[in-house]
Amino acid sequence: MMGASHAVSGAAAWLFVAGTGPVTLGLIEGVDGPGLGVGAVVAAGAALLPDIDHRSGTIARSLPPLSTIAAVVTEKLSGGHRRGTHSILGLAIAMFGAVLAARIYVPIGDFGSYYVGAGIGAILLSAFAIRALELVKGRVLAWVASVSLAAIVVIFAADNWVWFPAAVAVGYAAHLIGDFITTGGIPVMWPVVIKPPKWWRKSPILSDVWKASGSLSVPLLGNAGSAREKVLVSLLTGWVVWAGAYNWIGVNLLGWAA
Template sequence: MMGHSHALSGVVGWMAVVPLLQGAEVFGVSFDLGSGEIIAGALVCAGAALIPDLDHKNATITQTYGFVTQALGGLLNWLFGGHRNGTHSLLFALLMGAITQGLALWSDLAVQIFVFLLVGIAINGLGFGMDKNRTAAGIINALATAGIVLALYTSGVDYTWMGLAVAFGCVLHFVGDCATSMGCPLLWPFLKYRFSSPMAFETDGKVERNVVTPLLTIAIILFSVYLFPWRDLLPEA
């Protein structure tokens, strides 16, 4: 799928699991998700849902931070055996989750920097910053990202779920790619078989643009109505 659809699926995926996670305990992480955590998680998940495509030099994520993401992409492409190979496996999702969770436990500052990077990637992937004037778009993207991360920080968002959200974002990426004809080698490096849906569609084809993207967008609107405490905004009767 295209970066845009992957980013949307990250937002929808996180919003969809919020009601299931609320109050639950997964791998020792207990979930108490307020509006801040819902927004932060949706953006982290959207950014993470683009990570597997770092193995492609023209992908949205690889272009996001210029030289830095291009170099990282080149390294991942080499380590994981080319496009849609190792970075599209469950092992990769597990690895990314473990690395970020380690980061989250190690340093609060590292988490904030990582959240900043992922939110920037998410915003870029969701479609901002794709303007004709790349420099201005880049600056506006950076400012918007900084504003969001700062707002989340000052509202005391708790990132103990960071690793899980990142691994989940990667898995959502695989779901999207398994729905296309090229599929994903989910069990790489143990099995080279590419898992693909029997009703596969073309990447950036009519189905993705006219059905998948609009449906994901509608899902985000519906979940937003359902999840956020809008009623609190109304004056008391």
């Protein structure tokens, strides 16, 4: 999947999991309207996290030079693009890091405790989403928009920090699923990578599922950026608009069809 597609899928997945309207699961307790909205942006950014292993990708270009350095280091540690970060282990590490970040707080007298770790994480993740979706132009505006959203995160997380690691997990998982259903696939069990035997590689169908590299794929969308991917993203964008309108303003945009 392309960067913008991942961001949209992350936001859609969050609204589906955390939303409380029809055809949503409502699995994340204590998430109200503001938390749902901020969580959607954080999940959109987290849906780009696996591609931090790509030094020329969206993340590397989001908040340079910090993002560029992080991408280069991660690429080397994970074995290259679509390797370690595109696995269950990568998801587990991201969730662990998000939980730790969400528990970092600063007590401020009678005003309570403010979870600045979630705020710092939101700066990075929202910058990824902003860059991928081209919501603003230029590095300065990207920083301003990201820091502004992070301030909202810190205030909201003063009473509830659980949603932050949940949004990271949902967004990250959405990325893995998105790449899993494209031609390239992902090394699900990395660093354990088992390559298929030669006879398997010669089969035009089997080799698409269990690839010569050891990655697994169910290529429903074909190659990244395909027409099928664009159709899916259009549907997901419509879902985000509908679910957002229902959860935030209580309006069912499809009420006329009932």
